[in-house]
Amino acid sequence: MYRPIQKRERSGQSKFFALSSVFxxxxxxxxxxxxxxxxxxLIRTTVLKPxxxxxxxxVQRRVHSIEVESLQIRVDSLLVVITSQATHKEENMRMKDLLGVAEKIPYGHTSxxxxxxxxxxxEGLFLLDVGSRQGVSVNAPVVLGEGLLGMVQDVQKSSAVGIDWTHFQFRASAMTRDGSVYGLVRSDPGGFREADRLLIDGIPFHQQLNFGTVLVTSGLGGVYPRGIPIGEVFAEAESSLGWRRSYWVTPFVTPGEAIHVVIISPVEDELDYKELWNFGVDSSGGSESNERVILTDSVGMN
Amino acid sequence: MQAQAAPRVSWTLILFLVVLHLFLRLTLGYGHSAPDLFVVALLLATREVSLGTGSLLGLLLGILEDGFSVVSFGAHAFSFSVLGLVSGRIRDIFVGDSAIFMAAYFFLGKFLRDLLYWIAVGDLARDPFIDIFLPDALLAATYVGLVGVGVSMVSETTSRRV
Structure with missing residues (x-):
């Protein structure tokens, strides 16, 4: 049914309301x-909630429809592994008990x-359908199977807001895998959003990175645990008057591909994440990223 | 004595545009691929309502849009409320119903809204002026101009039937 808007009125009161709105x-x-x-x-949980x-x-429907086939293959593979290694589980637990070794992945991981x-x-923000009730806390790292996506910015009871590496506030202390070179990784906006990339800055001039060198979190900032893959070096950005170097970094995680993620609770977690991503043997910190083997889902990390 | 023209925009249409905007951009996640229907709704409404109501409507739409602004909350509210105020002021200057006029009205409205947002958002979250306005904002304003003309034509047709 057509319901016309009321006719306009001209009054000082109207101007007052207009200026009050702007104020x-x-x-x-x-x-x-x-x-x-x-x-x-309040806006997110009331008007925008529906x-x-x-x-x-x-999103859930899309995830289900996309990943059914992929998950079926993984389940089949896992079943084969579990069946063939059933006896190893008990043996492994006994060995851990005897050696006093902790579980590989500690508690505090939320998908x-x-x-x-x-x-x-x-731009650069995302919502998570878990919150403080599920153990998510502010500044908790958000990872994918390929590596670091971002961090949690704000937490509510059953939801959270996070930023990915394209956000202008993103910073991460990074190092090469052998820990020989350290720097600070930040987002560098491209000409358009899809051209956003990472930049590692603050590397002393006498240290040089080869193209293809894999960078991981160093754990120095106190936010990201040590060893989470960030990306690989692909070009030198600048050398500032002989003081320091910076390099462009290709991230391992593209924000658009992130549908399902794992959130790490930094409080309870002192694990060296380097062990979770099997990059093969690399003493130089190096350039054989093509040979790396990536655990491509959270199941792999558990 | 000049006869008062019948209003051509209904609150139902404004509400529909607001819901459609949120549905396209938030629920379906189309982002900038979907036109800025908040601007279309506001510019249509301010042609019919008082200055205060237009500005208040702009403020409410801006606050809705600000729901996801972590570092620049209020920037959308500012840009929309000023747009509501400005469009309420200039409607008496620019009187016309042609498609070209309407397209220009929506184009300028959207461009002004983007400019105000860019000014209000703050240095940290602000991209360079050239990156934002050439050609992104021009394309977005053209998009809103075309959609706005279409919506206003539909609105006028509907009001005639009623």
Missing amino acids: FSLLLLYLPAELQETPAY FILAQEYL SNIIRPGTPGS
């Missing part, structure tokens, strides 16, 4: 960051689906 928007804009999160959270739930449903808001200003 209120400025007030929101200049609120402290910690206060801004509350209204944003749209987010619908997107979660669609989640990723949802992209797709609204202006949310």
Whole structure:
């Protein structure tokens, strides 16, 4: 049914409301960051909630439809492995007991689906369908089978907001796999979003990286555990007046491919993640990334 | 005495555009592939409502859009509320119903909204002006212009039937 909007009116009161609206928007804009999160959270959990739930449903359906065949193959492979190694499990547990060795993956890992808001200003952000109830905390690293995707920025009870490496606030302390060269990895925006790439900066001038050198998190920043793959060096960016070098890095994880991720709880986790990604033998920190074997799903890490 | 023209936009249409915008951009995740229907809805509404109502509507739409802005909350609210105010002021200057006028109206509205957002978003989250406005913002404004003309034609046809 057609319901016409009321006819316009001209009054000082109307101008007052208009200017008040603009003033209120400025007030929101200049609120402290910690206060801004509350209204944003309220909007996400009220008005926008139906749209987010619908997107979660669609994402889940898409994940299910895409991965059924792939998962069936993996399940079949796992069944073969489990059947053939059934006796090894008990043997392994006894050995661990005798040696006092901990479990390979400690507790504190949570898997989640990723949802992209797709609204202006949310570039580099994603929503997670898990929150503090599932053990997710602020600054927790978010990883895929191929390596580091980003970190958790904000946590609610049953949801969280994260940033991937394309976000302008992304920083990670990185090193070569042998720990000989350290630097700081940050996002460098390209001419368009798909051309975003990573840059490792702060490398002393006397140290040089070969193209193809794999970079992993160093654990120095206190946010990312040591050993999570970030990407590989593909070109030198600049040498700043003989003080330091920087290199362009091709990330192992493309944000667009991230549908299902694993969130690491840094509080409970002191594992060296280098052991989880089998890159083969490399004493130089090096250039044989093509030979690396990647664990391509979270099942592999468990 | 000049007769008052009948309103050609209904709240139902505005609500439909708002829901469709959120559905396309948020639920289906089309992002910039979907037109900015918030701008279309606001510019259509401000042609019929008072200055205060238009600006308030802009503020509400902006706050909705700000739901996912972690570092620049309020930037959308500012850009939309100012757009509501400006479009409410200029509607008396630019009077016309032709498709070209309407296309220009929506084009300029969308461009102004992007410009205001770019100004308000802050240095940290801001991409270089050239990267944003050439040609992205121009294409987005053209897109909104075309969609806006289509929506206003549909709205006018519907109002005539009623």
